[in-house]
Amino acid sequence: xxxxxxxxxxxxxxxxxxxxxxxxxxxxxxxxxxxxxxxxxxxxxxxxxxxxxxxxxxxxxxxxxxxxxxxxxxxxxxxxxxxxxxxxxxxxxxxxxxxxxxxxxxxxxxxxxxxxxxxxxxxxxxxxxxxxxxxxxxxxxxxxxxxxxxxxxxxxxxxxxxxxxxxxxxxxxxxxxxxxxxxxxxxxxxxxxxxxxxxxxxxxxxxxxxxxxxxxxxxxxxxxxxxxxxxxxxxxxxxxxxxxxxxxxxxxxxxxxxxxxxxxxxxxxxxxxxxxxxxxxxxxxxxxxxxxxxxxxxxxxxxxxxxxxxxxxxxxxxxxxxxxxxxx
Amino acid sequence: xxxxxxxxxxxxxxxxxxxxxxxxxxxxxxxxxxxxxxxxxxxxxxxxxxxxxxxxxxxxxxxxxxxxxxxxxxxxxxxxxxxxxxxxxxxxxxxxxxxxxxxxxxxxxxxxxxxxxxxxxxxxxxxxxxxxxxxxxxxxxxxxxxxxxxxxxxxxxxxxxxxxxxxxxxxxxxxxxxxxxxxxxxxxxxxxxxxxxxxxxxxxxxxxxxxxxxxxxxxxxxxxxxxxxxxxxxxxxxxxxxxxxxxxxxxxxxxxxxxxxxxxxxxxxxxxxxxxxxxxxxxxxxxxxxxxxxxxxxxxxxxxxxxxxxxxxxxxxxxxxxxxxxxxxxxxxxxxx
Numbered sequence: 001x002x003x004x005x006x007x008x009x010x011x012x013x014x015x016x017x018x019x020x021x022x023x024x025x026x027x028x029x030x031x032x033x034x035x036x037x038x039x040x041x042x043x044x045x046x047x048x049x050x051x052x053x054x055x056x057x058x059x060x061x062x063x064x065x066x067x068x069x070x071x072x073x074x075x076x077x078x079x080x081x082x083x084x085x086x087x088x089x090x091x092x093x094x095x096x097x098x099x100x101x102x103x104x105x106x107x108x109x110x111x112x113x114x115x116x117x118x119x120x121x122x123x124x125x126x127x128x129x130x131x132x133x134x135x136x137x138x139x140x141x142x143x144x145x146x147x148x149x150x151x152x153x154x155x156x157x158x159x160x161x162x163x164x165x166x167x168x169x170x171x172x173x174x175x176x177x178x179x180x181x182x183x184x185x186x187x188x189x190x191x192x193x194x195x196x197x198x199x200x201x202x203x204x205x206x207x208x209x210x211x212x213x214x215x216x217x218x219x220x221x222x223x224x225x226x227x228x229x230x231x232x233x234x235x236x237x238x239x240x241x242x243x244x245x246x247x248x249x250x251x252x253x254x255x256x257x258x259x260x261x262x263x264x265x266x267x268x269x270x271x272x273x274x275x276x277x278x279x280x281x282x283x284x285x286x287x288x289x290x291x292x293x294x295x296x297x298x299x300x301x302x303x304x305x306x307x308x309x310x311x312x313x314x315x316x317x318x319x320x321x322x323x324x325x326x327x328x
Numbered sequence: 329x330x331x332x333x334x335x336x337x338x339x340x341x342x343x344x345x346x347x348x349x350x351x352x353x354x355x356x357x358x359x360x361x362x363x364x365x366x367x368x369x370x371x372x373x374x375x376x377x378x379x380x381x382x383x384x385x386x387x388x389x390x391x392x393x394x395x396x397x398x399x400x401x402x403x404x405x406x407x408x409x410x411x412x413x414x415x416x417x418x419x420x421x422x423x424x425x426x427x428x429x430x431x432x433x434x435x436x437x438x439x440x441x442x443x444x445x446x447x448x449x450x451x452x453x454x455x456x457x458x459x460x461x462x463x464x465x466x467x468x469x470x471x472x473x474x475x476x477x478x479x480x481x482x483x484x485x486x487x488x489x490x491x492x493x494x495x496x497x498x499x500x501x502x503x504x505x506x507x508x509x510x511x512x513x514x515x516x517x518x519x520x521x522x523x524x525x526x527x528x529x530x531x532x533x534x535x536x537x538x539x540x541x542x543x544x545x546x547x548x549x550x551x552x553x554x555x556x557x558x559x560x561x562x563x564x565x566x567x568x569x570x571x572x573x574x575x576x577x578x579x580x581x582x583x584x585x586x587x588x589x590x591x592x593x594x595x596x597x598x599x600x601x602x603x604x605x606x607x608x609x610x611x612x613x614x615x616x617x618x619x620x621x622x623x624x625x626x627x628x629x630x631x632x633x634x635x636x637x638x639x640x641x642x643x644x645x646x647x648x649x650x651x652x653x654x655x656x657x658x659x660x661x662x663x664x665x
Contacts, residue, residue, distance in 0.1 A: 045529040045530065045531060045532075046500075046529055159617060160393075161617055162617070189392040189393055189556055189618075190392075190556060190557075190558065190597065190600045190601060190602075191392060191596070191597065191600055191613065191614050191617070191618075192392075192617060193600070193602070194600040194602075194613040194614070195613035195614075197602075197613075198613045216529055216530060217530070217602070218530070218604060219559065219601075219602035219603055219604050220602045222602065222603065222604045222605070222606060222607055223602055223603075223606045223607065242607060243607055246604060246607075256531060257530060257531060258604065259534075260530050260531050260533070260534030261530065261559065261604055262534075262537070262559045262560050262562065262563035262564075263559045263562060263563065263601075263603055263604065264604060265563060267562065267563055267582070267583075268541075268563075268564075270538045270541060270542070271534040271537055271538050271563070272534065273531065273534040273535045273538055274531040274534070274535075277499055277501060277502075277531075277532065278529075
């Protein structure tokens with residue numbers, strides 16, 4: 001591997017929404033790296049800012065939102081310097097995104113081949129015939145049977161799982177360096193989810209594409225990701241290698257999330273639960289945002305915890321990282 | 329968990345079927361008269377399902393979208409009429425009951441829905457959402473209503489001070505609690521949960537599942553739990569019934585099913601549950617997807633996706649047979665040995 005610069009570096013990213021009710025900091029001081037061919041799992045509950053992080057990377061944050069701080073380096077280049085035109089030229093070709101609801105991504109009144117050929121020809125000067133061949137190969141790659149015929153179908157003629165594959169095929173068309181997938185399998189059945197995970201994993205291994213997989217489901221990330229970032233109320237509270245984080249979580253929130261996965265609990269006994277619910281981003285408690293729900297909270301938690309690096313290389317944002325959880 | 333030896337069946341389904349028919353329109357009928365092969369489109373959403381649920385049991389119905397699990401749940405709770413077959417509640421055939429008795433039974437079987445946003449009337453206050461049914465059915469007097477609501481809301485983990493609020497003022501998890509409170513307000517014995525935790529975040533899902541289990545202990549409830557999430561199902565149910573394209577393909581006690589899955593479909597489903605313990609796994613998916621219920625495959629519905637399919641599977645419908653005590657499976661592979 002000659003290229004040592006990571007595919008994506010996010011440094012102290014801050015995205016804010018200027019609403020009537022006040023300024024909401026949806027993404028607060030978020031940093032992570034994704035290397036070539038690596039899969040990063042970005043995990044958090046609704047409202048934790050994981051989707052906005054994905055949108056910020058792609059420059060898709062709409063009014064009243066704005067990226068207000070930090071750097072996003074894509075293969076070493078700062079995306080903040082990009083004009084809207086330059087952004088357009090890399091979106092869909094170097095970085096692509098797969099969304100949760102494939103029906104929203106696909107244009108319902110255009111045939112799949114029209115949409116796919118358009119996506120290729122927007123970025124490259126190729127003949128229609130060549131673009132068609134590439135579109136067909138991409139559909140085949142994601143496991144759609146008889147791609148030649150299916151190309152002539154409209155999105156509504158596909159089932160949900162098939163549609164999501166088409167969305168993945170479109171994301172792959174221009175052989176991007178990075179794919180951002182936002183809850184792509186959440187709406188799908190387990191069997192279809194397994195198929196999509198299988199295809200994605202194969203592609204990352206074969207083509208060296210990096211992947212940011214945004215999800216609320218720890219179990220999906222466990223099988224797929226190399227690294228994991230856990231987000232809570234706009235901040236990353238714990239990040240590191242999948243095995244270290246999931247086997248010995250150090251942040252109480254990560255511990256709580258893992259505890260509430262049903263298969264981790266003894267059958268018939270109450271699930272370990274995190275009390276309370278995610279606070280509103282409009283009035284976060286001072287200090288650690290998780291302290292109201294945290295079983296280990298002490299007075300010092302009313303001040304903002306810093307990120308500390310552990311010996312095993314992971315980062316944890318907690319005052320009590322040295323002492324807590326060592327017992328469990 | 330429950331000592332089912334002593335407990336009596338509370339709900340029995342016998343050969344229950346539901347067909348949805350899309351009749352030909354006028355032009356279609358003329359075309360048919362003129363010799364075209366247009367026909368009514370028939371979907372066998374539920375095909376000849378028999379099932380017994382004992383008092384206090386939690387039975388889970390698992391399958392992919394389109395397998396008929398929700399339709400079955402809706403027939404049990406009386407929202408949809410069945411096309412054929414019978415539903416017995418506490419030994420009585422619901423269809424044969426007098427209207428007075430039928431109403432009483434209907435109150436005893438309540439349903440909790442998947443989408444906590446769509447299942448609550450946005451223009452009613454929480455007080456009316458929960459209180460309307462018990463008031464109408466004279467389970468409480470007007471004067472006692474307030475105290476009754478406090479009681480039900482507290483039981484479901486809701487603050488009674490929120491009685492005058494509207495649904496949009498609540499988060500997803502709290503709305504689901506309102507849905508649960510509404511079901512419990514008419515003092516049911518049997519609850520049908522249709523994907524009741526599927527739309528919730530993991531930590532909220534854990535809270536709601538705990539609530540279900542706590543209520544089961546307090547009120548001696550029986551659950552029919554419909555879900556596609558085997559992780560959740562493994563945790564809470566006593567018995568699991570696996571459906572595929574309208575038919576039951578396997579049913580067994582939870583431990584037994586997870587330890588010795590018999591049907592190839594069940595085996596494939598279990599292999600595909602994502603688990604926290606599996607890291608960097610190689611996913612090995614089942615081929616293909618669930619076929620259209622408009623035109624299901626002949627013989628065993630699963631044969632086009634089954635790695636072990638033989639000629640017999642392509643032509644003959646397998647029947648549900650006992651493979652070990654309490655464990656039923658519908659697969660031709662069991663017949664040879």
